[in-house]
Amino acid sequence: MAAILIVEDEESINELVKRNLQLVGHQCTSVYDGLTAIAEIRAHSYDLIILDIMLPEVDGFEVFNKVHETPTIFLTACSSLSDRINGFSMGADDYLTKPFEMLELLARVEAVLRRTQKSKSSFEAGAVRIDFDSHQVFYRGQLVECTPKEYELLEVLVNNRNIALSRERLLELVWGYDYEGDTRTIDVHIQKLRKKLGWENVIKTVYKLGYRLESHL
């Protein structure tokens, strides 16, 4: 979907971010220090940079100053307020502190991509096409009638595809924190989506966890 550059000197974390972003279909490139990052940004065009602040040679702020036309999410272990303010005042699009959760990373990436119009306006898998701008879902070219909650659930599943989402998390993401309904609501809506889109094998039930929309493009 989007071309993302990951600048992080810790190999394990760089790899982790890369794998998570690849799950939802992003193209990722990893670099491990500031100088290489600057060269890489100048050589290729990226939709988004995930930038660690503490880097060898040249630190993240400096990298950002040199090439700040690309949307950037800072990734750092410094959680101090002054660091955050510093990052934001420089024009960072978002800020992510270690340790972070997978869903948080993906949500922030998605939000920045959408804000900068870099995310795709539609998603296609098999016979299903989803138009994010008009909130319309098509099956074999035919418009499928969806309730607003069904659409939102579908969007969450698509944005976090290949990642298992617990029923509680889905409730929270779609219905909001203060919804006091049963997690059975999720099961009912999932059943409806599967039936409407012919996705019995795409939206998988993950044992003891929840649901996962599997799609490999």
Added chain:
Amino acid sequence: MKFRTFLTTLTLFLIAFNLGILIIAVTTFKDTVNRAEERSLNEHYFIASALIKDFHAVESRGTDIDGSVGALLQPYSYLSGDRKVKLALYKGNQLVYSNRLEISIQSHFLEPPKNGSRLAAIQHTDGRTYAIVSGQLPAPFDLYTMVYIYDTTDAVTAWKHMKNMLFFAGAILSGLLALGLLALLNRIFKPLSQISQTSRYIAAGAYETRLPVFGHDELAEVAQSFNHMTAEIQRQMTELIAAAEKKQQFIDNFAHELRTPLTAIYGYAEYMQKAALTEDDRLSAIGYIMSESKRMQTMAYQLLELANLNNDGIEWETQNVSELFQSVKQTLHNKIAEKEIRIEFLCEMDDIRGDACLLQSLFVNLVDNAIKACGMGGYIMVRAAIEEGRRTISIQDNGRGIPPEILGHITEPFYRAEKSRNRKDGGAGLGLAICKQIALSHGAELEFMSKPGEGTTVTIKFTTS
């Protein structure tokens, strides 16, 4: 304090001063009165003596005394020339002559002692003061009592005037004194108020404030001690702040060092839980989790070691240096072989006192660092010798060296040379901090000398044998 001193001094002065004036006034008054009495007595005596002669003369001529008294006394009345003298002559209680006698004479003056002595007194009547002397004429005319009255009002008025002048001058002087005293006290108390002002500044945090020191008196001494105290406080505050900053830095660094492996461990676990993985993905994720856990374990172990070094004493035993070197060589054998490093151990002394484990850990750490600094085929020399009377062990490498600006910081826990340390060599950033602590607990100094690109020499100088 100033106000109290002012009041006390002023009151004491006023009391003493006014008491002085009062004593002078009273003395002068008594003197004036005495003089008036003296004079009156003399006059009385003089007139009485003259009158007796006249009486004898009159009697010898056979003339009646009573009839000629007026004529006899007339000249004496005008004797004084002014109108201050009044005369009265009584025969028994009967007034036989008087001149200008406007005042009434108390009756006891008319009965003076019979033995010829005279009565003298001061009498105030109608705002005027009189000295009155009365006495019988000598025999045979002791029927007659002569009263001499002298008006001393002028003298008393003069005295009153002088007294008023004195009190007035006293009041002015007191005012002047009060002003002078106030000025003096202000001058004396100025350094004190300066001290209290400065103390307030210092209490408010301006530790660089100092008192000005003038002259060599007691106050200058106080100011000097005060300044010394302030300097001490400032120094200790600076030390405390530095220590607190160091501690904060340590905690910040520790939190930071903890975050990276935690992020990785949690992240990979979550990844394994939520994503559909191939066997390869799963294995590599587990690999990351394990290596990051190992890193945290190392860090925890080293932190514990550092903490123990801070708390515990060490066991002093005589250690054979070449044996120590041998074990170092064995421990690092693989790494040395891997990088094809040429390592030499030169041993010019037999033994050293200290804790075997700690010393070995110290040497292993330092040699390990030297290995990391060296490229392929580097050269390391470990030398034990007695230099300037001190047992010295030095570890020299020809590796990449340490930039001078960070040389002073490398023994700080978690110190990062370039904000981000390349951890491909492993380690949690506590190695040199531990080395320094081990050296300290052995009473040794750890010195680093380095030239970037040429290599580093670490010297451990033992102060105790």
